[in-house]
Amino acid sequence: MGKKDDDRRLHEERLQFVELYARWILSQPDQVWSREQNVIIDSMLESAVQLDPRTYMKIKNEKCDR
């Protein structure tokens, strides 16, 4: 089995998990799933290293006059 097949299989598995997760969300009160989701989002934002705008815009390949 080649790398392409592995990638396809992994992607398909991820899609199946995404579907399962969506079904779980629909089965739960909003407060329950959002509390879990917020752990991921809030920690990501807290740990983000703030770049200077010029560097960030360069990474995004967008114009910056700063």
Next chain:
Amino acid sequence: MEFREGRVILKRELSALDKFIVNAIAILKQHVRYVIVSDYVAILFGRPRGTEDIDILIDSMTKAQFAVFYEAMKNAGYWCLNAESLDAVYRYLEDKSPIRLALKNKVFPNIELQVSDTKLKRHVLANPLIVEIADAELNISAIEYQLLYKRLILGTHVDLEDARFLEEIFKGRLDQKKLDLFESMLKEEGYLKDGRSLDFVSLEDVVDKKMKKRKAK
């Protein structure tokens, strides 16, 4: 999650990202029509992932209108990542380039504002899905547009996962007419020149007979 005609009521707890967008939109909506598109739409409905920017389509604004909005944002503690002066920032919008606004001295998270410069984007802007969240309302793009854009235009693994997630969340609620309309608009605007079409999309929840026939083949 409560689905109503043209509206979804979410009783979710707000993340730092939600609070950021709700606060920014509270100012933005006083000055211009807007619609949130792309990654945040999936996140809003529970996709367990982050994003550092929130993409927003807006109507075009005169320089005078934009000046009032920009001043209001600066007074509320935001800065523009592209430039500082009103002239320079407005020039980006005039050139149809996106501008990014974040809280002063930060770059994450940020809102990316882009003028709706095509028939399709103007249609998306004019026909939002409204999401009630805490005491606020957010205009987000039609889910059908999100699905097509993520599957047919963007098409990365993450986008395909977002699309699959939204399909599942909105199962039985998607509108085939909207899917057809957006697909024809994408073709009209030259996005699908290489022959990509809904034929390649597995939208199990769309009950249109034509689609079922295609899939059976």
